[in-house]
Amino acid sequence: MRYLPLTQPDREAMLATIGAKTIDDLFVDVPAIAQLDGPIRNLPMHASELAVERHMTRLAKKNLAAGEAPFFLGCGAYRHHVPASVDHLIQRGEFLTAYTPYQPEIAQGTLQMLFEFQTQVARLLGTDVANASMYDGSTACWEAIGMARRITKRGKAILSGGLHPHYVSVARTMAKYTGDHLETSLPSLSADTDIDSLIAAIDDDTSCVVVQYPDILGRIADLRPLADAAHAKKALLIAVVTEPVALGALKSPGEMDADIVVGEGQSIGVGLQFGGPYVGLMGCKDKYIRQMPGRFCGETVDAEGKRGFVLTLSTREQHIRREKATSNICTNSGLCALAFSIHMTLLGEAGLRALAATNHAGAVAAAERLAKVPGVELVNDSFFNEFTLKLSKEARPIVRTLADNGILAGVSLGRLYPDVADLANGLVVAVTETTTTEDVETLASALQEALA
Amino acid sequence: MSNINQSGWRPEMTPERRANDATFTGNRALMLEEPLIFEIGSTETTGVEVAEPAKAASRLGSLTRTAPIGLPGLSEPEAVRHYTRLSRQNYAIDLGLFPLGSCTMKHNPRLNEKMARLPGFADVHPLQPVDTVQGALGVINELAVWLIELTGMHGVAMTPKAGAHGELCGILCIKAALEAKGEGHRKVILVPESAHGTNPATAAFAGYAVEDIPATAEGRVDVEALKARLGPDVAGVMITNPNTCGLFEREMKTISDAVHAAGGFVYCDGANFNAIVGRVRPGDLGIDAMHINLHKTFSTPHGGGGPGSGPVVLSKALSPYGPLPFTERHADGHITLVEEETVGDRHPHSFGRMCAFNGQMGMFTRALTYILSHGADGLRQVAEDSVLNANYILRSLEDTLDAPFAASGPCMHEAIFSDDGLPEGFSTIDIAKGLIDEGYHPMTMYFPLVVHGAMLVEPTETESKAALDQFIGALRSVAERAKAGDESLRSAPHFAPRRRLDETLAARKPVLVWKDPELAQAAE
Numbered sequence: 001m002r003y004l005p006l007t008q009p010d011r012e013a014m015l016a017t018i019g020a021k022t023i024d025d026l027f028v029d030v031p032a033i034a035q036l037d038g039p040i041r042n043l044p045m046h047a048s049e050l051a052v053e054r055h056m057t058r059l060a061k062k063n064l065a066a067g068e069a070p071f072f073l074g075c076g077a078y079r080h081h082v083p084a085s086v087d088h089l090i091q092r093g094e095f096l097t098a099y100t101p102y103q104p105e106i107a108q109g110t111l112q113m114l115f116e117f118q119t120q121v122a123r124l125l126g127t128d129v130a131n132a133s134m135y136d137g138s139t140a141c142w143e144a145i146g147m148a149r150r151i152t153k154r155g156k157a158i159l160s161g162g163l164h165p166h167y168v169s170v171a172r173t174m175a176k177y178t179g180d181h182l183e184t185s186l187p188s189l190s191a192d193t194d195i196d197s198l199i200a201a202i203d204d205d206t207s208c209v210v211v212q213y214p215d216i217l218g219r220i221a222d223l224r225p226l227a228d229a230a231h232a233k234k235a236l237l238i239a240v241v242t243e244p245v246a247l248g249a250l251k252s253p254g255e256m257d258a259d260i261v262v263g264e265g266q267s268i269g270v271g272l273q274f275g276g277p278y279v280g281l282m283g284c285k286d287k288y289i290r291q292m293p294g295r296f297c298g299e300t301v302d303a304e305g306k307r308g309f310v311l312t313l314s315t316r317e318q319h320i321r322r323e324k325a326t327s328n329i330c331t332n333s334g335l336c337a338l339a340f341s342i343h344m345t346l347l348g349e350a351g352l353r354a355l356a357a358t359n360h361a362g363a364v365a366a367a368e369r370l371a372k373v374p375g376v377e378l379v380n381d382s383f384f385n386e387f388t389l390k391l392s393k394e395a396r397p398i399v400r401t402l403a404d405n406g407i408l409a410g411v412s413l414g415r416l417y418p419d420v421a422d423l424a425n426g427l428v429v430a431v432t433e434t435t436t437t438e439d440v441e442t443l444a445s446a447l448q449e450a451l452a
Numbered sequence: 453m454s455n456i457n458q459s460g461w462r463p464e465m466t467p468e469r470r471a472n473d474a475t476f477t478g479n480r481a482l483m484l485e486e487p488l489i490f491e492i493g494s495t496e497t498t499g500v501e502v503a504e505p506a507k508a509a510s511r512l513g514s515l516t517r518t519a520p521i522g523l524p525g526l527s528e529p530e531a532v533r534h535y536t537r538l539s540r541q542n543y544a545i546d547l548g549l550f551p552l553g554s555c556t557m558k559h560n561p562r563l564n565e566k567m568a569r570l571p572g573f574a575d576v577h578p579l580q581p582v583d584t585v586q587g588a589l590g591v592i593n594e595l596a597v598w599l600i601e602l603t604g605m606h607g608v609a610m611t612p613k614a615g616a617h618g619e620l621c622g623i624l625c626i627k628a629a630l631e632a633k634g635e636g637h638r639k640v641i642l643v644p645e646s647a648h649g650t651n652p653a654t655a656a657f658a659g660y661a662v663e664d665i666p667a668t669a670e671g672r673v674d675v676e677a678l679k680a681r682l683g684p685d686v687a688g689v690m691i692t693n694p695n696t697c698g699l700f701e702r703e704m705k706t707i708s709d710a711v712h713a714a715g716g717f718v719y720c721d722g723a724n725f726n727a728i729v730g731r732v733r734p735g736d737l738g739i740d741a742m743h744i745n746l747h748k749t750f751s752t753p754h755g756g757g758g759p760g761s762g763p764v765v766l767s768k769a770l771s772p773y774g775p776l777p778f779t780e781r782h783a784d785g786h787i788t789l790v791e792e793e794t795v796g797d798r799h800p801h802s803f804g805r806m807c808a809f810n811g812q813m814g815m816f817t818r819a820l821t822y823i824l825s826h827g828a829d830g831l832r833q834v835a836e837d838s839v840l841n842a843n844y845i846l847r848s849l850e851d852t853l854d855a856p857f858a859a860s861g862p863c864m865h866e867a868i869f870s871d872d873g874l875p876e877g878f879s880t881i882d883i884a885k886g887l888i889d890e891g892y893h894p895m896t897m898y899f900p901l902v903v904h905g906a907m908l909v910e911p912t913e914t915e916s917k918a919a920l921d922q923f924i925g926a927l928r929s930v931a932e933r934a935k936a937g938d939e940s941l942r943s944a945p946h947f948a949p950r951r952r953l954d955e956t957l958a959a960r961k962p963v964l965v966w967k968d969p970e971l972a973q974a975a976e
Contacts, residue, residue: 002825036731039832046826059587059591062572063573073579094543098543101542107756108542130964138808139807277815302953306950345493345525346528348496351498351525354498354505358505360510362506382511382513383511416579
């Protein structure tokens with residue numbers, strides 16, 4: 001077995017040192033009823049690298065890769081070009097095969113990277129601080145709601161209808177067990193966001209308002225009035241960003257006085273990967289850091305006075321606080337945070353702004369082109385790189401038909417909101433720097449044909 | 453050479469020596485200092501070229517960003533050098549034995565990485581029509597079958613994003629099952645005091661009161677104490693098996709039977725599954741739910757702290773309550789994704805969704821690649837070699853370090869020592885930091901809490917005998933120096949990129965983001 005270095009003579013010599021006759025002697029504490037007498041039956045035996053590669057490649061080929069088709073899916077996961085050096089660097093063994101930096105003297109690489117990541121994220125989101133990452137955007141969103149409960153000592157969270165429905169589902173699942181009351185709603189196929197109704201819903205029991213920016217249909221709303229209204233009732237504003245590239249072109253939620261900003265960082269540095277692993281971004285105002293879940297990296301000095309970094313504020317965490325911890329989270333998404341940070345460093349502010357501008361311009365052009373197709377109507381007034389089309393027919397079967405023809409047309413709202421008749425004709429289309437003019441033309445023609 | 457002793461250790465440098473060794477750059481040959489990107493980059497610099505945007509009217513409304521962001525950029529050569537230099541300040545499995553107990557730092561095969569990067573896996577969107585992702589669903593399904601077979605369980609929830617997330621999944625299944633039986637009044641989860649901190653944190657999150665179960669002197673759960681505490685208010689137990697003292701819970705089946713008889717469920721923390729994979733199926737011990745850390749037993753990379761992946765295997769009693777989405781294979785080989793869109797009334801008891809999309813797919817491809825490489829026979833050998841390596845360390849060092857459970861029988865895949873026998877003023881941390889100077893990552897320190905100054909050593913099966921012998925020699929040498937009262941250990945490490953770091957300062961005055969020193973000064 002190529003991953004097992006012990007030889008049979010090694011094993012025998014070691015058993016002799018231990019004072020055991022056979023390996024079975026080391027498993028004497030396992031009761032007989034649970035001892036398997038050999039390899040589990042009906043499962044394959046070991047296989048060569050070549051054989052495994054064949055098997056996996058065969059499975060991979062059954063998928064239609066985004067890069068092989070005109071591709072327009074978004075809704076929380078976006079296809080961007082990731083520079084080659086990002087994937088090369090994260091595969092350096094010293095990053096890839098390191099553990100959580102619990103021994104800081106020999107983990108300064110990971111720790112300094114996390115400190116840089118936290119700073120990049122805080123600046124991008126417009127928050128004072130950011131943590132070392134969460135599992136993904138959806139779990140970060142739920143953790144933010146829990147954080148707001150601890151800060152305000154209130155249990156009612158108001159979720160915008162524009163929040164990603166998976167994020168709502170996660171919050172709904174968790175709220176069942178924490179006793180939080182969630183007010184949720186559905187989005188409407190219109191250019192207007194639900195900011196006004198959210199403002200009206202805030203009361204003295206409200207812990208937080210959760211709003212996505214841009215929202216699930218791609219619409220962008222000024223969060224400032226919502227922040228003011230929330231703060232007037234001593235509630236918090238939680239902003240959710242599922243497409244961080246947008247913040248290269250848009251005002252940050254922090255600038256509009258959001259208290260906690262969470263995001264899905266996948267767009268920068270991390271590929272689509274069928275939904276994971278991704279990287280949750282989480283930042284907040286300084287005054288709330290002791291209620292933040294997850295890991296923080298902080299600056300300090302070593303015994304010789306040299307600058308160094310350590311994991312810090314761990315008195316919030318489960319390994320110290322056990323049942324009194326702010327969260328049971330034990331890990332972050334280290335390697336994805338590294339990919340995010342490297343990509344962000346390669347972009348820099350100038351590159352991020354250019355990337356955002358290209359995304360937006362491409363999306364505007366695509367929206368204008370697609371809206372000319374008979375039976376297609378553009379829902380949005382405002383958008384960044386993702387917008388919603390209202391088709392003259394139900395979108396879900398059309399997406400499937402187009403997929404059969406090798407076009408990945410976008411996300412039908414029917415996929416995300418089954419059984420909501422008002423949304424069934426909605427198609428959310430994302431356009432990034434990877435989308436070509438030909439791709440848009442192909443989609444336009446195919447839609448025209450399908451809607452005819 | 454007079455100041456170099458037998459073990460190769462050098463005494464601390466005097467100020468004069470340090471002055472003599474000072475370099476212009478502060479670097480020492482291959483040990484290179486690296487500034488922060490904020491100190492070397494500029495907001496004007498970029499390492500990527502983006503196509504010029506087409507002329508188009510803005511649709512951003514009034515929300516166009518005007519304020520600077522403050523994100524420094526580096527050119528590609530500078531960026532590659534920055535991160536390469538940072539990487540060299542990390543210890544990693546690729547550099548040497550990484551005996552971090554309960555973390556299973558085994559070799560990460562590179563075939564896993566190659567397979568995960570096939571475009572058919574890496575470049576597919578989670579919301580693509582299911583007909584276009586049959587291979588991805590196939591990976592999830594195939595891995596699920598393996599996990600079920602290897603554990604002897606009934607079902608598996610694949611979406612939890614890490615071990616602790618898996619624990620939560622299991623506890624939520626238990627809670628949902630109890631509520632469905634009209635037993636929602638059960639409010640207590642029993643957790644041994646040797647448990648990982650995530651266990652009580654998870655139970656508390658789900659609204660349970662956590663009560664400790666004591667351990668016996670031999671390092672196992674006190675079964676009589678546990679049985680005595682069972683009753684109509686107990687929802688279940690969370691037990692780690694093999695446990696964090698490195699021992700197999702001999703009475704696991706008895707515990708499960710007693711808990712079931714009292715109307716509760718048994719959660720097993722599967723962090724230590726590596727010791728028994730292919731040799732013992734937790735399902736045969738009456739377990740109802742157990743998470744499997746794919747980044748431990750199944751070799752997906754730890755990545756400096758995640759991403760993890762924590763599928764949860766479930767008993768027949770708990771399977772109906774598992775989360776959405778999951779895969780379903782039909783007779784014709786077609787696989788569907790059962791999610792909100794398609795679930796209908798077929799999975800009415802699901803407790804809900806734990807995360808957006810379909811779980812840690814990138815980890816599934818890696819874990820499946822690893823599992824297929826080993827096969828049923830190889831995985832059994834994994835367990836045997838991991839246990840053999842740990843016992844070899846235990847028996848090779850029990851004459852030097854106190855091994856509190858040496859008489860409790862063989863250990864499983866990790867050996868535990870205590871700081872008993874070290875002189876006044878010396879503790880586990882000094883041994884750990886001394887090991888750093890010997891070129892090793894230390895073992896897990898001060899955990900589990902039931903052992904004073906615990907040192908939990910998990911070598912894993914991917915170490916050769918020669919590697920183990922050298923590690924044993926190094927740990928013996930450091931332990932002997934501590935016993936001899938070698939003061940220099942108390943300021944170790946001496947040769948790492950940094951000396952001991954001031955963690956108190958970091959927590960008292962948290963500096964969590966970089967601030968331009970000039971701007972920071974102006975602000976004050």
